[in-house]
Amino acid sequence: MPEGHAIHRHARRQRDLLAGRRLRVTSPQGRFAAGAARLDGRRLQTVDARGKHLLYRWEDAEALHVHLGLFGKFTVHRNDPPPPTEGTRLAMSADGVTVYLAGPTICELLDPDAEDALLARLGPDPLVHGRDSGPFAASLSRRRIPIGAALLDQKVVSGIGNVYRAELLFLCGIHPARPANGLRDEEIVALWDRAVTELRAGARSGRIVTVVPAEVGARYRSEIPKGRRLYVYHRTAEPCRRCGMPVAVTEMANRSIWYCPGCQPD
């Protein structure tokens, strides 16, 4: 159930465990049998993340492209792995480590042209592009759609999902219905900067925690209990943690988005 921070974590972990090694690659489920056969026995060079996409680079083979979608899941086993489940699309293993992948939206091989096309349709990734908000600003300036919809559009910015879009807009005091191309320069910079900060924190900890610890009576983000880690996401009608006004919910880009009418004026 991943937004970009989790995908970057997977990339880093699997790079640490598997890069530079020759891997046994199979598809227990069979749906990726031909691709797995093509990769089996090859050396994995590295694993890159871009937005919510993973790209595995191999010696003498096309890139493996994985997108987890809503349900995809990796499980990593050291030493004795359990047998793969019926739904295991991909198994990659080397001595002492096995990675299973189940339920992905995408698991395919990409030739260089297809990979270029994929990367070309992804907007800047806060975990790749760093503090420069320029590409994000340029991307927003061309869109009249609401900022709440723009943040979920992976062509505009890649790696943000439904939790981060609501939380980032709250943190920046921006109403989700405001037109993307109507934001002030300083709001765009603040939004991008927040995205970089929050996704980095999420990638470090593996959790999405956006609240300022003191606001919920904690000293560190890591000690905030489940249920108090977010300001607005999934908190319909509950009081805003800052102003007490009931959190509102609406539909945007086919998904629910939560916001505080008090802290995020129209």
Place this chain on the structure above:
DNA sequence: GGGTGATGCTGAG
């Protein structure tokens, strides 16, 4: 034990 929604996206119409 069944039903449902969910941190996502694509492609048909």
Place this chain on the structure above:
DNA sequence: TCAGCCTCACCCC
């Protein structure tokens, strides 16, 4: 715009 795909935690009985 909407159905479809994939899995599982959580809710309610």
